[in-house]
Amino acid sequence: MRGGGRRGGGARGHEAQGGGDGGVFRSLRVYNFRLFAIGQVLSVTGTWAMFTAQDWLVLSLTHDAGSALALVTALQFTPMLVLTLYGGRLADRYDKRVLLAGANVVSGVLAAGLAVLVLTGAVRLWQVCLFAAAIGVVNAVEAPTRMAFISELVGPALLPNASALSAGYFNVARIIGPAAAGPLIAVAGTGPVMAINAGSYLATVVGLRLMRPGEIRRSARDPARVVRVVDGLRYVRGERDLVVVLGLVAAVGLVGMNFQLTVPLMARTVFHAGAAKFGLLTTGLAVGALVSALVTTTRRTRPSARLVVGAAFGFGVLEAAAGFAPSYVAAIGLFAVTGFASLYFMQAANHRVQLGSDPAYRGRVMALYTLIMQGTTPLGAALVGWLAAVADARAALYAGGVISAIAAIVAWTADRVWAGGGPRAREASVPVDVQEEAALAGRVAVAVTVDVRETADVRAAGDVPAAAPERAGRDVRL
Numbered sequence: 001m002r003g004g005g006r007r008g009g010g011a012r013g014h015e016a017q018g019g020g021d022g023g024v025f026r027s028l029r030v031y032n033f034r035l036f037a038i039g040q041v042l043s044v045t046g047t048w049a050m051f052t053a054q055d056w057l058v059l060s061l062t063h064d065a066g067s068a069l070a071l072v073t074a075l076q077f078t079p080m081l082v083l084t085l086y087g088g089r090l091a092d093r094y095d096k097r098v099l100l101a102g103a104n105v106v107s108g109v110l111a112a113g114l115a116v117l118v119l120t121g122a123v124r125l126w127q128v129c130l131f132a133a134a135i136g137v138v139n140a141v142e143a144p145t146r147m148a149f150i151s152e153l154v155g156p157a158l159l160p161n162a163s164a165l166s167a168g169y170f171n172v173a174r175i176i177g178p179a180a181a182g183p184l185i186a187v188a189g190t191g192p193v194m195a196i197n198a199g200s201y202l203a204t205v206v207g208l209r210l211m212r213p214g215e216i217r218r219s220a221r222d223p224a225r226v227v228r229v230v231d232g233l234r235y236v237r238g239e240r241d242l243v244v245v246l247g248l249v250a251a252v253g254l255v256g257m258n259f260q261l262t263v264p265l266m267a268r269t270v271f272h273a274g275a276a277k278f279g280l281l282t283t284g285l286a287v288g289a290l291v292s293a294l295v296t297t298t299r300r301t302r303p304s305a306r307l308v309v310g311a312a313f314g315f316g317v318l319e320a321a322a323g324f325a326p327s328y329v330a331a332i333g334l335f336a337v338t339g340f341a342s343l344y345f346m347q348a349a350n351h352r353v354q355l356g357s358d359p360a361y362r363g364r365v366m367a368l369y370t371l372i373m374q375g376t377t378p379l380g381a382a383l384v385g386w387l388a389a390v391a392d393a394r395a396a397l398y399a400g401g402v403i404s405a406i407a408a409i410v411a412w413t414a415d416r417v418w419a420g421g422g423p424r425a426r427e428a429s430v431p432v433d434v435q436e437e438a439a440l441a442g443r444v445a446v447a448v449t450v451d452v453r454e455t456a457d458v459r460a461a462g463d464v465p466a467a468a469p470e471r472a473g474r475d476v477r478l
Helices: 011-016 023-029 032-063 066-093 096-119 126-153 157-186 188-208 229-237 240-253 259-270 275-296 305-322 326-356 359-375 377-390 394-420 434-441 453-459
Strands: none
Touching: 023 032, 023 157, 032 066, 032 096, 032 157, 032 188, 032 259, 032 275, 066 096, 066 126, 066 229, 066 259, 066 359, 066 377, 096 126, 096 188, 096 305, 126 157, 126 240, 126 326, 126 359, 157 188, 157 275, 157 326, 188 434, 229 240, 229 359, 240 326, 240 359, 240 394, 259 275, 259 326, 259 377, 259 394, 275 326, 305 326, 305 394, 377 394, 394 453
């Protein structure tokens, strides 16, 4: 039923289906995902090193002006606010592998251009702003396409594990990148870091080119059907549990997920740290997130609304606590536990949204998720810059944490109000791969009970893990 999927009984067909348990790293048994993960580790490491260098460059050019750093951050994420939904439309309409390859090539060219300006000593703040905005345009297409592409690589049964591993390698990169960038900046400046980042994009492109196209699980497409952004918005509007989660993501993303500003400002204006110590502070945040990613690799089913809301509340409390860090060492520890909570919340929200979406709309739904999570950053950056100007960097952490916790309480209340009605109030707790097959076959409305004989038939076709429960009933009650 999945376009392009192989169901052969040989070794390659078994690997493509993610056969066997494989433990924490079971989705890496899939050849295409393995290539994708390797390329992403190298590429994202370069990106995080570049972010560290870019922040340091901006603060150096402007004598530690928080408003300038907020401006660059806002310009980098504003295109996400404007263009991400269109990027999701492209992801649903065209080959995701081709789109991702093109996006990474363009990003590499842009990164190389900025590196040349820095290495020649010709760089100015307005040029950094221009390149940040251009990278943001590319990311508006790349981010939703990448999120939706993972499900095509591994299939729905392995999606929670693959998504958690993706967060894991993302945070490995967030540890290695800033940790390596700090000493390199201290010795050679920001230019070499940016040049390395430009070359790192080739790793993703090469990985995409080496994939086996026949093993990519593309959703069935009707060539005559017009893929429209508005249809995706209407679909989400009709799914009440998605509305609650996306609303919570919007609030937390706006006020709580501004570490690209709060961490460098804390490092330079509160603890007066140098480049190397700045990198270590970022590394502390990433270490906590990495541990969280490894914890979430054990997830096999769609997380409950209770889990998502609880994770958001815990994150808010910990972020506010990080604002009280009395010393540099204490800040590293508090940022580590905050990083754990932030990634745990983002993974829970991502899995709940993605695994609760019809595959035909998944690109546009994940585009909306990306828009809400990252597109709110320009507004959040403006808020953080203002708070840093009138108070200090600690105030941004206080406010972000408290408002995130309040948003979690509001989301809990809204879900309780809506729990009695709507299609999602009677969600079935079927394995996610059964949900996918049902959606692809046009059976969007899942019955409260599933005939055991039908489930056995599906399992015989190789689609349901032997340990999967033979029942429906996706409980979203808090």
